[in-house]
Amino acid sequence: MHQAKNFARTALALLLAAGAAAANAQSSSWMDGRWMVSIGGAQIKPNVSSGALSAPSAPNTRIDVEADTQAVVSITRLLDDHWSIEVPIGAGFKHKIIGAGGIAGVGQIGSVRALPVTVFGQYRFLSPNDRIRPYVMGGLTYAYFQHERGSAALSALNPLNPVGGSTGLSIDSKLALSAGLGVTAFFTDKYFFDAQWARTFLKTKATLSTGQTIDAKLNPDLLKLSIGMRF
Template identity: 30%
Template sequence: MKRSSSALLFSLFAISGGAHAQSANQWMLNAGWIHLAPQDSSQPLTVNALGASSTVPGSGAAVSDADTFAITATYFVTDHIAVETLLGVPPKLQLSGTGSLAALGNLGSARVWSPAILAQYHFGEPTARLRPYVGAGVTYVWFKNIELNSPIATGQFLASPTLGAKLEGPTSVSLSSSLAPIVNAGLTYNVNSHWSVGVSVSYAWLSTRATLTTRSSLGTVTSSTKLKIDPIVSFVSVGYRF
């Protein structure tokens, strides 16, 4: 009877000790909500028209915050080192004018695609209920579903005291793609052997060049600016480990 009791206690101890393990060769899937808070800035708009180039003094643009749903897949190479990939529903970023362009209001919107891969180091023992981590990686970013509001789509932003509306016309835009480095830090709370909740904060050095092409009555006009987005990304999620 004593031997049976001892065996039972040992089994319970072994189960409880490994109940929260995040160890080598395990996968963890997390799903949750992402909030992007751009730490944005922009260069003044440069306009190339009639063989000359000029800068619009005090012109700028700002990017709004955005929210979306995301999924991460994490593979533990060792008890402490993991590789994580992130995919999400592309959030819609709104762009508004600032400075001398503030009167134009909302300039347009675009959806941003940004799959990412990161290497992480998880602190503490694999059996710990609470495990902080840090990571670094890279994301490839491109923009789709770009929409321009009327002041930009019609070229009204090119109106001038000297030429009036002669430089205005149908306008299209392209946003450059880029690789952006990321750093992140987070915390995982292991509820049981499979389920967990997590929070993380990431920062990405992200910029894009916006090029506007206007077909005016005097010829093609190109306008461009470099926009830094540099978002702080917060992620709250529920995870399943197997």
């Protein structure tokens, strides 16, 4: 958790520093406001490519991860007519881990709460006077995993599960690249709707409390719809 807090503080510090650096920049925009704050719903949908669980285990034991949707607040600083920095802020996403490959059909074998801390740089197309502006973006995401839990199904499948006990698991937190695109549509001079898609290229490792490990590319997609205000 300490690493996640440090990354979040760094992200906000970069956002504020960028805002200070651009405070005196001139713009041809129909508004002087350079801050945008929005709130909406975001879905994280992993695109899992799983390796096999190390021995001892059932043959071809693999995993999949289900999607989750939560509320997210986004803070954006417009640096000039085209460039901006965005930091999404949320409480985290809870994902079910389900069996795949040789154990497909066993259902949920675990759960995890993911807290992605992301800083996006964005380039906005067209004129700042336009009401609708598409953009592309890229950035860094620190995927912090916490509250990992193994299920009764995992304990039953694990040949090393202790008698009368249960199998726990942990997932490595990782830093990864993210890229995406979006569009902002202004209803008025202040209020807007924003739609955004991004993918994070994330690879991590899960370790059972009994020692077996499994590598997986999660590569989650983010789909975010929000409404907000510029000031």
